[in-house]
Amino acid sequence: MFKVLNYAKINTGYAVNLTRRLIQVKSINPPGNESEAAYIVGDELSKLGFKVDYIEASPGRTNVVASLEGENHGKSLIFNGHIDVVPPGNLDAWNVDPFEGIVSGGKIYGRGACDMKSAIAAIIAAAKSIIDSGVKFKGKFIIHAVADEETGGKYGTGFLVSNGFGLADSAIICEPSVWGGVIGLRPAVRGACWLQLETIGRAAHASNPSEGVNAVLDMAEILLSLEKFKFKCTPHKWLPEPTISPGTVIYGGVKTNVIPDRCVADVDVRVVPGLSEHDVLAQLEDFIKDLKKKRPSINVKIKVLNYVPPAEISEDAEILKCALNAAKMIAGNVILRGGYGSNDSHFYHSIGVPTICGFGPGDHLTGNAHGPNENVSIDVLSAFIGIYAATFLLFTSSNNIQ
Ligand SMILES: [Zn+2]
Incomplete structure (x- = not known):
C-alpha cells in the first residue's frame, strides 16, 4: 500500500x-x-x-x-x-x-x-x-x-x-x-420531484374583473402559501430536510386587458428517503384542499415533470x-x-x-x-x-x- x-x-x-x-x-x-x-x-x-x-x-x-x-x-x-x-x-x-x-x-x-x-x-x-x-x-x-x-x-x-x-x-x-x-x-x-401546477380560471374583459376568474392570482396565492409549506416526514440522519421552491418557472395571461384563464408554474421539491413521490402529491393535495377554504376559486392540476428518487x-x-x-x-x-x-x-x-x-x-x-x-x-x-x-x-x- x-x-x-x-x-x-x-x-x-x-x-x-x-x-x-x-x-x-x-x-x-x-x-x-x-x-x-x-x-x-x-x-x-x-x-x-x-x-x-x-x-x-x-x-x-x-x-x-x-x-x-x-x-x-x-x-x-x-x-x-x-x-x-x-x-x-x-x-x-x-x-x-x-x-x-x-x-x-x-x-x-x-x-x-x-x-x-x-x-x-x-x-x-x-x-x-x-x-x-x-x-x-x-x-x-x-x-x-x-x-x-x-x-x-x-x-x-x-x-x-x-x-x-x-x-x-x-x-x-x-x-x-x-x-x-x-x-x-x-x-x-436527496431526490428531486419536479412538479408543474396549472391553474384554470375564466377569461373575461379586464374592465369588468368580477366576470372572470384570474388564474394568475390563484397561482400567486398557491405559490406564496407553498413557500411556507413543510413536508411531514421523519428527518434523515445525514440529509437536509425536504425543500420546496415554488415558482421557479411561471407563465400566464395573453393580453393586458384580458383576465387570464390559465397560469402554469413549476415547483422544485427535494425529497429524502422515506418521502415518496406519492407522499409528495398526497400532502400537496391536502394542502390545496385547505387553501381552497381561503380562496374557493382555486382550480389547480398538479403534474409530475420528473422524479429522481x-x-x-x-x-x-x-x-x-x-x-x-x-x-x-x-x-x-x-x-x-x-x-x-x-x-x-x-x-x-x-x-x-x-x-x-x-x-x-x-x-x-x-x-x-x-x-x-x-x-x-x-x-x-x-x-x-x-x-x-x-x-x-x-x-x-x-x-x-x-
Ligand atoms: Zn456533478
Whole structure:
C-alpha cells in the first residue's frame, strides 16, 4: 500500500494536467457534446491497459466503460464520474477563462474543475498509481465516465445501467464531498420531484374583473402559501430536510386587458428517503384542499415533470467501511454528511448495487460548482488519488463478498 500511495503523490502532476485537458473541452450540457471528453478519458485508459468501450447513447452522447482485471478473480468496483458540465453562465462574473484550466494559488480554475472533471482525473491517476507500483491486485477496477448527469442521466448512467453495464459488487459516485477542505463522504443523496401546477380560471374583459376568474392570482396565492409549506416526514440522519421552491418557472395571461384563464408554474421539491413521490402529491393535495377554504376559486392540476428518487447506502456496506478507512488513512479525518443536490446514485441503487452517493475532491463550500470561478484544490485532488487507490485495494482484498 505504501508504494501505491507514493505513486499517488507522484501522479498528482498527471492528474492536474488531465483535469486541465478535460476542462478545455466544452462538454456543455445542454446540449451535451460529451464525445470529445469521452475520447480523452478512453485514450488515457487504453494507454494504461484498460479494456475500453465507448457507448454512444445518442449521437454525440458518448459514455466510457473501462475495466482492468487483476491477477485473480475478486470483487468489482465501479468509479462513476460525469464528463458533462453546466454552461459557464455570465462570463463577466469569471476572473479567468472558464475553459482554459488556469492553475493559480494551489487551485485549478474552470467549468468542471469541482463538478467533476478533477474527480475523473483522480480516478484515472489512482488506477495509474496501482499500475505504476507493480502491486498485484485481484478484482476488477471499473470506470464509468458518463454523459448527461446534469440533465438527469438518461443518456449517461441511466443508459449504462438499463443496458446491463451497471452490475458490480459496489459503486462510488465521485461527486464532490469536501466541505471547506475537510474530506467527507456522502452516504445518502436527496431526490428531486419536479412538479408543474396549472391553474384554470375564466377569461373575461379586464374592465369588468368580477366576470372572470384570474388564474394568475390563484397561482400567486398557491405559490406564496407553498413557500411556507413543510413536508411531514421523519428527518434523515445525514440529509437536509425536504425543500420546496415554488415558482421557479411561471407563465400566464395573453393580453393586458384580458383576465387570464390559465397560469402554469413549476415547483422544485427535494425529497429524502422515506418521502415518496406519492407522499409528495398526497400532502400537496391536502394542502390545496385547505387553501381552497381561503380562496374557493382555486382550480389547480398538479403534474409530475420528473422524479429522481433519493438514495442511501446501508451503514453495514463493505464499500462504505473501505472508503472511510482509506480516507482516514490519507486525510486523518473524514466526516459523513449529505449534500443538497441529487445525482446518479439511484441508478445503481435501483439494481441493488451498494453505492456511495458522493465521494470526490470537489468542495461544497469553496469549489463554486455551477457558479463563476469554479475551482478545485490541488492538495485535495492529490489526496483523492491515494484515497481512490486505497479504497479499491481495501475493497478488493477483503473477503466478505456482498
Ligand atoms: Zn456533478
